[in-house]
Amino acid sequence: MNQQVIIFDTTLRDGEQSLQSSLNTSEKLKIALALEKMGIDIIEAGFPISSPEDFKSVQTISNNIKHARICSLARCVQKDIDIAVQAMQLAKNFRIHIFLGTSNLHVTSKLKKNFKDILEMAVYFVKYARNFTDDIEFSCEDAGRTSMSNLYQIVSKTIQAGASTINIPDTVGFTIPNQFSKIIQNLYENVTNIHQAIISVHCHNDLGMAVANSIAAIQSGARQVEGTINGIGERAGNAALEELAMIMKIKSKLLNVKNNINYKEIYNTSRIVSQICNVPIPFNKAIVGKNAFAHSSGIHQDGVLKNRENYEIFTPDLIGLKTVKLNLTSRSGRAVVKHYMGKMGYSNKDYDLNLLYINFLKLADQKGQLFDYDLEILAFVKDYNKLLKFYKLIFFNAQLKFDESIIITIKMNCGEKTCSQTISTTKGLFYAINKACMKITNYPIFLKKVKIVTNQQKTKILNQTYLTIKYLDKLFYGTSASTNFVKSYILAITKILNSIFQYRQVNKNKKIYKK
Numbered sequence: 001m002n003q004q005v006i007i008f009d010t011t012l013r014d015g016e017q018s019l020q021s022s023l024n025t026s027e028k029l030k031i032a033l034a035l036e037k038m039g040i041d042i043i044e045a046g047f048p049i050s051s052p053e054d055f056k057s058v059q060t061i062s063n064n065i066k067h068a069r070i071c072s073l074a075r076c077v078q079k080d081i082d083i084a085v086q087a088m089q090l091a092k093n094f095r096i097h098i099f100l101g102t103s104n105l106h107v108t109s110k111l112k113k114n115f116k117d118i119l120e121m122a123v124y125f126v127k128y129a130r131n132f133t134d135d136i137e138f139s140c141e142d143a144g145r146t147s148m149s150n151l152y153q154i155v156s157k158t159i160q161a162g163a164s165t166i167n168i169p170d171t172v173g174f175t176i177p178n179q180f181s182k183i184i185q186n187l188y189e190n191v192t193n194i195h196q197a198i199i200s201v202h203c204h205n206d207l208g209m210a211v212a213n214s215i216a217a218i219q220s221g222a223r224q225v226e227g228t229i230n231g232i233g234e235r236a237g238n239a240a241l242e243e244l245a246m247i248m249k250i251k252s253k254l255l256n257v258k259n260n261i262n263y264k265e266i267y268n269t270s271r272i273v274s275q276i277c278n279v280p281i282p283f284n285k286a287i288v289g290k291n292a293f294a295h296s297s298g299i300h301q302d303g304v305l306k307n308r309e310n311y312e313i314f315t316p317d318l319i320g321l322k323t324v325k326l327n328l329t330s331r332s333g334r335a336v337v338k339h340y341m342g343k344m345g346y347s348n349k350d351y352d353l354n355l356l357y358i359n360f361l362k363l364a365d366q367k368g369q370l371f372d373y374d375l376e377i378l379a380f381v382k383d384y385n386k387l388l389k390f391y392k393l394i395f396f397n398a399q400l401k402f403d404e405s406i407i408i409t410i411k412m413n414c415g416e417k418t419c420s421q422t423i424s425t426t427k428g429l430f431y432a433i434n435k436a437c438m439k440i441t442n443y444p445i446f447l448k449k450v451k452i453v454t455n456q457q458k459t460k461i462l463n464q465t466y467l468t469i470k471y472l473d474k475l476f477y478g479t480s481a482s483t484n485f486v487k488s489y490i491l492a493i494t495k496i497l498n499s500i501f502q503y504r505q506v507n508k509n510k511k512i513y514k515k
């Protein structure tokens, strides 16, 4: 039978301590509620001695979380433990997590002690914490660089003192998988009372090994893994919990383990953590990255369209994500072009695939990425190049005032004509630009998403706009760059206006194309 692995989340403690600015109580509570929904067993809510706001966060989380166990970190310092207990008083179930450096480096150069003192401190404070709860976790900080004989001693003595979980952290991400699994194996073979405690691991990612080391430790008998959502944490981060959970699921037969994770909540939780912590998720991040379920090259897209399993080891709905993305770039092939045309309702007989593909490659080389509406125009409009530039920005003027009022004038060539609109509003700059564009074109457009990325280059500061606009039921995408962020936005929306113009041209005649 598969054995249970306890999932211990430290996004709000190790993850949070790495952020450029710390989180407030309401932000931490939002994350805690998402973690609980995701099925996390233990939420390390903070380090309450560190500040009044962190104390309040732990207190509020303790009061609001119903199922997960709340945990707080404490040094081997009586006040740390007292404050941790006070902060968790309202929790249904709580754990005190005590840590102490055990490697020679930490013992001598950080704590300025010898190992005998460390043993005494650890035992004393585990016993002290036992006055408040039976659920004590003791962490041998820097275990990855601690001598095995010292590790045996401290693990054995802290279990004897009453620790119910012993955590073996690779604090500086120093080990590699077979080395780390050997540490766990050695502990099982050499510490006689080891079965009186759960063995936990807490791996950092300095060498990119955090997840691999945690899995190796599970294979050697660890039954709690610690990590953070999206892998945020000190330096290169902690083991990413969404990756650990999915590995346990996909490889459950090999690993013989199970957990309480509600997989469908993974994607949502990851987005919440990314937004609140202001840490973007890299496109290629395993499990939750934007590209984790995107197929970009022709051969892969063809393979996926024939059978998803050719290039996907699990489906996105497992983590609560609906869509698989097939990008349209000049690395795509005919199969995906045909697929998109089919999705828009066209049959093979409605257009010439080979001709469409030749034009597709030319335009994709020029624009970088294409969308389904680009395919329609390529398939059905001979002179499509002219339509691409129907709207052309020729002038704008923006007055942005201290009282947040805005006056914007936009002038465009609209085919042969010139159109100009001035908007005065306090509803925001993008609102004003969109309104001016709506008046110029008569298109009912809605802003869905905008991202402006500002990059310092050698001699200038460039603003890249990524814009998504909804027109009727359809989404249109535009990107543009300028040293002036207002211009960058207006240029991006102008591209979208041209795409909408093309889309309307094609759809006017749709009945004719679809015989």
Ligand SMILES: CC(=O)SCCNC(=O)CCNC(=O)[C@H](O)C(C)(C)COP(=O)(O)OP(=O)(O)OC[C@H]1O[C@@H](n2cnc3c(N)ncnc32)[C@H](O)[C@@H]1OP(=O)(O)O
Residues within 6 Å of the ligand: 014, 017, 047, 049, 050, 051, 074, 075, 076, 077, 099, 100, 101, 110, 111, 141, 171, 234
């Ligand atoms: C591996 C980890 O991630 S451990 C968790 C790290 N997280 C944090 O540090 C975030 C929260 N920290 C804080 O808010 C502060 O550092 C506090 C409140 C804990 C301490 O603040 P200060 O009292 O000003 O001490 P400061 O941070 O400068 O130094 C840490 C002190 O704790 C001592 N210390 C470190 N670990 C331990 C421990 N496990 N047990 C006892 N003392 C410890 C250090 O030796 C040092 O003591 P010293 O001042 O006598 O040399």
Ligand SMILES: CC(C)C(=O)C(=O)O
Residues within 6 Å of the ligand: 014, 073, 099, 139, 140, 141, 142, 167, 169, 170, 171, 172, 202, 204
């Ligand atoms: C407190 C411990 C578990 C820690 O964060 C580490 O060693 O990295």
